[in-house]
Amino acid sequence: MQDEMVLSVEAAERNGLLEKIRRLVLGGDFPPGAVLPEAFLAQEFEVSRTPVREALKQLQNEGLVEIRPKVGTFVREPTRREIIELFQVKESLEGLAVSLLARRGATAELSALRLNLEDSEAAVLTNDSEAYARLVHEFHWTIVRGSDNLKLVEHYERLMNQLAYQRLVLRTVEHPGRLAASTREHRAVLEMIEHKDPFGAETAMRNHVHASSREALTDPVQSLRN
Amino acid sequence: MQDEMVLSVEAAERNGLLEKIRRLVLGGDFPPGAVLPEAFLAQEFEVSRTPVREALKQLQNEGLVEIRPKVGTFVREPTRREIIELFQVKESLEGLAVSLLARRGATAELSALRLNLEDSEAAVLTNDSEAYARLVHEFHWTIVRGSDNLKLVEHYERLMNQLAYQRLVLRTVEHPGRLAASTREHRAVLEMIEHKDPFGAETAMRNHVHASSREALTDPVQSLRN
DNA sequence: GACGCGCTTCTTGCATGCAACATAGGCTGT
DNA sequence: ACAGCCTATGTTGCATGCAAGAAGCGCGTC
Structure with a gap:
């Protein structure tokens, strides 16, 4: 493997x-x-x-x-509808990933996530959008990789490519208050993982992705108006 | 679209x-x-x-x-581990699909599922494995297509290709008692959709896929021994 | 008899040439 | 002036030729 x-x-x-x-x-x-x-x-x-x-x-x-x-x-640029659809799939896959990770209780990924959260909170305080975007990316990928499910990783990678995620995140990250809210949601997810609660972790993650998708979609960007 | x-x-x-x-x-x-x-x-x-x-x-x-x-x-033949991984993703994606379908309350797909279930029960009684395999395939695909999420459909199609699903189903379908159990699970899923209960439907579907994956994996086939 | 080396053969990897088609622009006829 | 056609051009689609590498086999040698 x-x-x-x-x-x-x-x-x-x-x-x-x-x-x-x-x-x-x-x-x-x-x-x-x-x-x-x-x-x-x-x-x-x-x-x-x-x-x-x-x-x-x-x-x-x-x-x-x-x-x-x-x-x-x-x-080709994803239509608005495709973005909605892709976020639904993203929610499902990341929910699965975090559930598997919580079940595993993998310590390496756990400490990486803790570090990530600290850095994220620091980035929120200094309002460093760029660093935050990178950290968000890393947080989600750490969880997906931490699922220890290579096929899930492959499908997730494909999904993220389709979403052209980088472009989206760089915009939503500049919404006022979103950084702090997002970090709180990350913390909630991490706590569920630490409690080895797969179901709770999945729920928290799906809530988080759902919130983030709403942010991305309410972004008044011309290119998303189709 | x-x-x-x-x-x-x-x-x-x-x-x-x-x-x-x-x-x-x-x-x-x-x-x-x-x-x-x-x-x-x-x-x-x-x-x-x-x-x-x-x-x-x-x-x-x-x-x-x-x-x-x-x-x-x-x-290339999927390794046993890959099959496990793919079934986990399958569980997640079909859970999403049925949840979306239950939320939509689409009548066309609903009646198709009802018909499918009747045919399936008939196939169980006559022990027609071949027809049953086809009906199972149709049942799951109807749900996925009924999610009205094209990106989900695409990822699902890719996943099923990777699983070489046809080969697997044709074997598990011959497990004694599995046909009847599978049909009961299908009925449970359908009832949840009819009750417009997305969460219940998702849970029922995931249970069903999980059960079916255990069947497929406990199948003592040489080619899965790697 | 066994081991090692080289060659033969089979495979993919890539470059190039040509054909087919869609599109846009001008030209001609009305 | 406008509509329709026709040609020029740009693009992809595919066939083919050649090169490079890998693996198996046979031969020679120890």
């Missing part, structure tokens, strides 16, 4: 190209709807069109780009 | 190849571990190696095959 992860990482680095293009799309270097010609990417990364094509097909499968046959490849 | 589904279906039929190869792998025509040369598939489906390659990469991404660079492509 561990071997597979190493292998897949190695494979990813060998390909590399997929990750590079994905970061290009997720990073917002290209505006949504922009055309993404194979020939350009091929030249950009100094490979031929063939591996670029393969990578783009994967990205289409993930829902990040749309390949219109004989027309072109376009950066 | 509906358009996208149509588009993706059309795209799938245009490609077709991916589905064909997937069925080949899932159908068990090739034993797990068997080599699956690009050249052979290319000749078999009368296309060149390029589209075959693209399809195989997708299947690798789904976890159905393993491409060992410069060596070959092999049919």
